[in-house]
Amino acid sequence: MAGIYIHIPFCKQACYYCDFHFSTNQERKTDMVRAIARELVLQQPYLAGQTITSVYFGGGTPSLLDEEELRLLLDTIYEQYTVSSDPEITLEANPDDLSLDKLQLLQQLGFNRLSIGIQSFYEPHLRYLNRAHSTEEAKRCVQQAKEVGFNNLSIDLIYAIPHPDHSVWQADLATAISLNPQHISAYCLTIEEKTVFGRWLRHQKIPPIDETFAANQFEQLVSGLASAGYEQYEVSNFCQPSWESKHNSNYWKDVLYLGVGPSAHSFNGNSRQYNVANNSKYLNALAESQVPYEWEELTQADRINEYLMTRLRTKWGCDLAWLKQELNYDLAVVQADYIEGLIRNGKAMLENRQLVLTSAGKLLADGIAADFFVDSE
Ligand code: SF4
Structure with a gap:
């Protein structure tokens, strides 16, 4: 079982918060797609013997x-x-690209899941983030996607966007629920250094993220979606029963995956590869049939820390027996007092050697994982 991730490094315009790898110059889009197809051929041995369950x-x-x-x-x-025979084939899409014709084409091509970057239904917030779509386009594309036959839709939302109160976030949540997608991903707005927001923050043109405001909105998110029948299967990911994303779950379950395209990462269980995050260098290398990547063998400490970091964020939690058997790390013994404290304070539960964070604990998942980290030798 394995997954394939394809990174398409172009966008119409730069959202002010985004630090992913992309270019707004689409002149070489077709060249790039041909180069990525070439990489798919060259990298085929990476997943030799594996069956692809998610693209x-x-x-x-x-x-x-x-x-x-x-x-x-x-x-x-x-x-x-x-x-x-039944792969999950997802396309990340922005509402302004999803015309009725495009939706029908995507269906015909075999895409069976759309992950739609809505972020907010509130026009001033869409403008604040520099999104390319409108509120109306966001609502329309979800309705039309259902009409053409998509029955596995995910929408992305962003919370903690500065506002005097929580009314916009509550309305965003209500609208998202009313559209009834199978899956909702919701991320806290973060301000990364190399973004427009990062520059504006340095020049004090925008406020920093208010941690209390963000935590309140996270609580509203978790309780609002739970009341609407969505399960929080990872800190930022919610789904109706049995509609977890295979792609996301693969990352959290140590499943092998190949990432192709500039900046894409791959994982084969013992090492990671990182493709160059530069479109020209990528194209030049693929023109010579070379895949431009850096490679890193994961140490025992890396593997333990990655497992803790990813699994503590999920509803499956950490399997302490697996950790001991596969990675020779007895977390239950090494961190006995800390684990007991988490359980006493309602942040975690321990059942059948599975350490799972509660909703209150998930809010602190990254910090708790960091406290568990082991040092590299
Ligand atoms: S968030 Fe905006 S800039 Fe970033 S990848 Fe998506 S569309 Fe492009």
Whole structure:
């Protein structure tokens, strides 16, 4: 079992908060797609013997690709890899790209899941973030996606956008629930240094993120979605029963995956590869049939820390027996007092050697994982 991630490094415009790898110059879009198809061929041995259960087109904005470009990538995957009979094939999409014709095309091509970058339904917040779509486009595309037959939709939201009160966030949540998607991902606004917001923060043009405001909105998110029947299966990811994203779950369950395209990462259980995050360098290398990546072998400490970091954020939690058996790390003994304190304070539960954080604990998941980290030798 394995997954494929395809990074499409182009966007119409730069959202002010975004530090993903992308370019707004789309002149070489088709060249890039051909290069990524070439990488899919060259990297085929990376997943030799594996069956692909999830294919994820992310970015950037993969919904910018036209029929021929999407078809080339999908055909290459089916030609080069063994794909399961019911793979999850996701396209990340922005509402302004999802016309009725485009939605029908995506269905015909075999995409069976859309992850739609809505972020907010409130027009002033869309403008604040520099999103390219409107409130109306966001609502329309979800409705039309359902009409053309998509029954596995995810929408992305952002909370903690500065506002005098919580009314906009509560309205955003209510609108998201009323659209009834199978999956909702909600992320706290963060201000990264190399973004427009990062620059504006340095020049005091925007306020920093208010941690208390963000924590309140996170609580509203968790309780609001729970009341609407969504399960929080990871800190930022919620789904209706049995609609977890295979792609996301693969990352958290140590499943192998190949990432292709500039800046994409790959993981084979023991090492990680990081493709160059530069479109020109990527294109030049692929023109020579070379994949430009850096490689890192994971130490025992890396593997333990990654496991703790990812699994503590999920509803599955950490399997302490697995940690001991596979990674020779007895967390239950090494951190006995700390674990007992978490349980006493209602932050964690321990059942059948599974350490799972409660909702209150999930709010602190990254900090708790960091407290558990082991040092590299
Ligand atoms: S948030 Fe998405 S659409 Fe906006 S710049 Fe980043 S990758 Fe592009």
